[in-house]
Amino acid sequence: MLKQNRNWSADPVLSVEHLTMRFGGLVAVDDLSFDVGRGDITALIGPNGAGKTTVFNCVTGFYKPTEGRIALRRDGSVTPEALAELTRSGRQYAEGDKGSIFLLERMADFKITEVAGVARTFQNIRLFGGMTVLENLLVAQHNELMRASGYTIGGLLGLPGYRRAAEAAKETAVEWLRRVNLLDRADDPAADLPYGAQRRLEIARALCTNPVLLCLDEPAAGLNPRESAELNTLLKYIRDDHGVSVLLIEHDMGVVMEISDHIIVLDYGKKISDGTAPEVRSDPKVIAAYLGVDDEEVEDVERDLEVKPAPTRAEGDAR
Ligand SMILES: Nc1ncnc2c1ncn2[C@@H]1O[C@H](COP(=O)(O)OP(=O)(O)OP(=O)(O)O)[C@@H](O)[C@H]1O
Numbered sequence: 099m100l101k102q103n104r105n106w107s108a109d110p111v112l113s114v115e116h117l118t119m120r121f122g123g124l125v126a127v128d129d130l131s132f133d134v135g136r137g138d139i140t141a142l143i144g145p146n147g148a149g150k151t152t153v154f155n156c157v158t159g160f161y162k163p164t165e166g167r168i169a170l171r172r173d174g175s176v177t178p179e180a181l182a183e184l185t186r187s188g189r190q191y192a193e194g195d196k197g198s199i200f201l202l203e204r205m206a207d208f209k210i211t212e213v214a215g216v217a218r219t220f221q222n223i224r225l226f227g228g229m230t231v232l233e234n235l236l237v238a239q240h241n242e243l244m245r246a247s248g249y250t251i252g253g254l255l256g257l258p259g260y261r262r263a264a265e266a267a268k269e270t271a272v273e274w275l276r277r278v279n280l281l282d283r284a285d286d287p288a289a290d291l292p293y294g295a296q297r298r299l300e301i302a303r304a305l306c307t308n309p310v311l312l313c314l315d316e317p318a319a320g321l322n323p324r325e326s327a328e329l330n331t332l333l334k335y336i337r338d339d340h341g342v343s344v345l346l347i348e349h350d351m352g353v354v355m356e357i358s359d360h361i362i363v364l365d366y367g368k369k370i371s372d373g374t375a376p377e378v379r380s381d382p383k384v385i386a387a388y389l390g391v392d393d394e395e396v397e398d399v400e401r402d403l404e405v406k407p408a409p410t411r412a413e414g415d416a417r
Contacts, residue, residue: 104374105135106360108176111343112157117166119152119367128367130166134311134360137173139337139344141354145366145387150347151221154313157345158218159207159225170214172198180337194360217309219300221316227289231280231299234288235271238306256318257380268304274302278332294325301332306344310338326350330357355379363387371408 110133119127127149134140142150155161159170171180176197184192184199191200191213201215211214226234243366275281278298283291288299297317304312318326333359336342348354354361354375361378363371365387371378378384 104360105138106133106140107127107135110134110170111136112345113167113169113171114153114157114168115167116170117153117156118164119149119156119161120164127156127163127364128369130364130367130369132362132369132372134343134345136171136343137337137341138289138359139333139346139357140362141347141358142345142347142362143349143351143354144370147366149362149367149385150364151255151315152367154218154315154345154347156314157202157210158216159205159210163203166203169293169346170200170202170216170311172200174216211307211309211415215310217304217307218313218355219297219304219315219317221319223296223300224301225288225296225303228287230285231275231291232268232271232284233290233304234299235274235306236267239267239270265304270306270308274305277335278302279328294321294328297321297325297329298332300338305336305340309342311343311345314344314348316347317338317347318348318350321350327328329353329366 112134113131114133115131117127117130118125130149132151141298142153144150152161156163167185171181172193176199180192180197181199184201189201190204190209192198200210202214202216208311211218226237229237247335272281272284272380275284280291280299281304282296283295287318287349289297290331291299297320301312301314301317304314314333318329321329330353333344333346346354347362358375361373361375363378363381363384365383370383370387371381373381
């Protein structure tokens, strides 16, 4: 069941404000602002070349934005004053009584993962193919294990603190493998898994870092209908049972419309629509943008969008 409230305005975990990214003369993202609600599944959609991956790359520190602020609030108690104070200070983040805030546009990619708690997967799967499935999930928890070793040879010496951390890392890995139905493949090389299973393993690996925000770049790409349905179930479980906020880029409208609490639509780097799935699905600007894609895709898009009028506010409230 999709949530009915507009959580993204009430309690945003991520606020992207006036984000602009230029590559020479090309404006890939143009003065874009949107919020991601805490505990929501938020989809970023739009035709090819709309700027979706560029936004992801800015949020996760792979690109330094030309302009704009990207604020991650790790808890709901962050006040606008605390955010303004951090922005003025020139610092990257603040953790304290006023809540934890991270200005991602100021942070390096590895710090965004380790310190701010943003994990991501890529359009092209990036697993360690020669390592086993289990090892891929243990490597993801490397930072935690390094901390437990005291950044010394504590691991080799088998210090109790390290042993406990290693045991906990294994438990976390096994739990996620069970959840993504890969426990029976734990000792197989990751490269031997079928494509859909590799996608699930990538998501499990990102989750092992215990993120606040999970960014998924086209998680349904290349999946068959059964695997897509399994992915939907997994993403809803992550949201509902772990409270992880999910931001995804996805072309598969079946997946997007079924699981998203909130959808943001980009076209030529600008936001053209922002709302719930029923609102976005019936927005003429969105339909026009999608009908601008290649001719052979038009019918698919019309069918996927199931064009029908959005409920009025009164109808929506009555549900
Ligand atoms: N590193 C880069 N250098 C120059 N131009 C880039 C770079 N990255 C992206 N672009 C350009 O920015 C625009 C937006 O690209 P982007 O990959 O963000 O779109 P997208 O919406 O993710 O597309 P797709 O759905 O095809 O993945 C495109 O015109 C692209 O060619």
